[in-house]
Ligand code: ADP
């Protein structure tokens with residue numbers, strides 16, 4: 001039996017701000033349980049739903065020294081869908097209204113969390129062969145394993161893997177502050193280790209010290225070796241390219257299943273979608289106060305509203321797009337200028353545009369099920385899960401060819417009758433608009449071909465089966 005410990009800052013169903021939570025919540029269930037004992041450590045955020053907090057079971061507690069501070073570390077536990085989840089409790093760090101707040105404070109919070117997660121292991125009595133770390137919040141773990149923890153017999157030979165879900169976020173602050181809050185000596189603050197110009201950088205530490213580095217698609221694994229996508233770490237990514245691989249994400253096929261989904265108005269499947277899927281569109285038009293026209297092509301967008309997602313391209317052509325026979329439904333929160341941009345178009349084109357500036361699991365499922373197409377013109381996209389959810393619901397993705405979008409959406413080819421979506425290469429608003437209009441043309445003028453695309457989209461398999469096996473191979477190779 002191989003013991004694999006996931007450490008992460010968010011995880012479905014307990015706490016979620018983005019795709020990281022979906023991955024950490026759904027992947028551990030998919031490993032071969034006869035060979036791998038996979039457990040997960042998360043922070044016990046006060047802002048978690050009471051439904052989950054009330055189920056947590058107290059395991060133990062201890063006090064931990066971190067530099068000049070002495071901190072309480074509580075350990076709680078929950079078995080959920082066959083996986084053991086541990087929660088690190090500390091009210092000073094985890095009582096905010098959201099998992100993340102200002103960066104300086106988060107840096108200290110996740111230094112504490114990373115050290116506490118490792119320190120809790122002997123107390124729990126679980127000794128991982130591999131600690132699998134996710135994103136910058138856990139970037140110090142591979143460093144700690146090579147630093148003070150390597151002294152203890154318990155941790156000796158413990159391996160680590162660093163998975164990059166988004167290279168944009170690295171956890172960066174001036175060296176002096178990082179040294180102080182992380183409790184690391186001068187030795188670590190040179191440019192081949194945690195130092196990045198004049199700053200300390202958590203993710204860089206993770207990438208330098210982890211035994212293996214992975215990211216969430218093949219294309220993104222290549223892209224981050226270039227300056228455009230490398231976020232200042234492309235040199236390091238090239239240097240570590242022997243240890244770097246891309247494994248594309250999957251999604252939870254039980255949770256995202258149009259045939260059983262409890263959130264949607266009418267369930268459907270690959271054989272009856274022609275008649276049934278449209279009922280969801282009509283119900284959503286009613287619910288959102290859009291013009292009720294079952295024939296009109298409805299385009300959806302469910303997203304964090306940030307630069308990463310290509311929203312400036314949409315802003316640029318939205319007036320033009322709204323002259324077409326389409327409806328546009330947005331669900332998202334994020335930067336104010338994008339929130340207001342969508343509110344503005346909702347005000348201007350009320351019968352065809354609906355801006356829903358909030359977070360709702362239920363509404364996201366309704367949009368995946370109801371729309372005809374799903375727009376995701378990202379500037380960069382390590383993997384992207386929304387397009388996988390759309391494919392699963394037969395909602396045709398229109399994407400820019402970058403990162404995981406390129407690896408998971410096959411462009412429609414009308415001559416060969418192939419493809420599961422529409423795509424464009426350059427970060428250019430009119431290239432995007434032309435692609436949307438090409439999709440409109442197929443939707444309106446070649447409905448049979450469109451339905452074939454839907455069939456292929458729904459038949460594409462982005463469950464975790466294949467990718468979980470790739471992680472297993474990676475674990476096996478690392479442990480020899
Ligand atoms: P990222 O992790 O960069 O935000 P992904 O496509 O990997 O992008 O994952 C986004 C996840 O967050 C998806 O599960 C998507 O449905 C969900 N999501 C984003 N915004 C919202 C929202 N406002 N309400 C509900 N779900 C949302």
Ligand code: GLC
Nearest residue numbers: 019020165381382383384385
């Ligand atoms: C990040 C990326 C997204 C990816 C997700 C899960 O948030 O932005 O592309 O799908 O992590 O790996």
